[in-house]
Amino acid sequence: RRAVGERAYARWWRPLLMAKFGAAHYREVNMAWMWARLYKRTARLGYFVGGFQAFVDLLAARVTEQGGTVRLDTPVQAVRPAAGRLLVETAAGPASHDAVIATCSPRQMADLAPDLPADYRARLLALRSMGALVLVMALDRPLTAGHYWINVPADEGLPFMGLVEHTNYIPADHYGGDHLVYCGDYLPPDHPYFDYDAERLFQTYRPGIRLINPDFEPSWVRSLWMFGERYAQPIPTLNHSRNIPALRTPLPGLWLASMSQVYPWDRGSNYAVELGRRVAAQVMGASSKGGA
Incomplete structure (x- = not known):
């Protein structure tokens, strides 16, 4: 807030931080993490073939x-x-x-x-830490008009924080003609969504997907997968560097x-x-x- 100003923080950074770290933790994230995130990120992407x-x-x-x-x-x-x-x-x-x-x-x-x-x-x-959850959809057609990565601010009311249409980066012919779309979110480790199956999560996300493309129909879906990990995103609080465990534990050999x-x-x-x-x-x- 001090670095970018109240307006930019309220309109841009605050919603994104809330989406990544949750309403309970976003205020605790330190500036060193933010600096590193911005310093390392570029518009250049790489993809491991396969x-x-x-x-x-x-x-x-x-x-x-x-x-x-x-x-x-x-x-x-x-x-x-x-x-x-x-x-x-x-x-x-x-x-x-x-x-x-x-x-x-x-x-x-x-x-x-x-x-x-x-x-x-x-x-x-x-x-x-926060957990991560992603619904992967294989569609018979594109979902968006060429968009690869869409960040969804936490205050937009969608049930996920990001939508990635992977095949707008790597063409669908690499995946048997399927158009691959990822709907992802960061959630507290005890969130009930981690106990859902792919179909139930799809029904939960479906209204949000239609906000991205109002023409979307379930009949477009060829396959669904769901992947979740309750430990995914560490929460770097103030003075976090003092709390990082050494690689070598006190137990010899571990x-x-x-x-x-x-x-x-x-x-x-x-x-x-x-x-x-x-x-x-x-x-x-x-x-x-x-x-x-």
């Missing part, structure tokens, strides 16, 4: 080629110290490791590793690398890659010195 699935498939293949194992549908139940190593407990059974890098949320880390010191666990639990640790940058794939490289280098460095 999308994130192709990226993940290549990553899994690379891990396998180097002798690693990717275990799907194997949720971690606990991480505990045992005989100088770390025991990772899953439904498939326990596995012992010299070092463990957890890429989950700070709250999940606190729950999974009960042997962490109480004061450290309390610091993890004090970090707050490391944490999450979106809460890329501050002041906003969450994003580029920062996840950079963070992954950083924590891997630290783990390897600690290992070469005789202890993870």
Whole structure:
């Protein structure tokens, strides 16, 4: 408000901050995060051909080629110290490791590793975040007249904060002729929408979609998907840098690398890659010195 003036703040920045962080938190977001967000953003976009699935498939293949194992549908139940190593407990059974890098949320880390010191666990639990929810529609025709990304201010009354017509950026012929539209929102982690299925969320979003295009009809929809994550957007409050957990936890051999640790940058794939490289280098460095 001090930087841009009352009018610009009220008309532009306040609604966008409310949409991203919610009415309960938008006033707490600090200027360092805003600076980083504006500094890094450009009008130039890149696209990984094949999308994130192709990226993940290549990553899994690379891990396998180097002798690693990717275990799907194997949720971690606990991480505990045992005989100088770390025991990772899953439904498939326990596995012992010299070092463990957890890429989950700070709250999940606190729950999974009960042997962490109480004061450290309390610091993890004090970090707050928003969840993210997206409805993906495959349509038989375009929804908008060439628009790629539409930000929806929180005070416009639509049930989502952003609409992205992906195929106005990457043509529909890359997706079998489907026109792909994403309706996304940031929500509190306990919001009831996370328990919806795709059809119910579509019916909730449908009036908002018709505000974007009054001619829209459900018959245009070929397929629907819904994706949600209750930990998606860390909330960077005042003096947030003092609250960021170190990559190395107090539990020997256990490391944490999450979106809460890329501050002041906003969450994003580029920062996840950079963070992954950083924590891997630290783990390897600690290992070469005789202890993870």
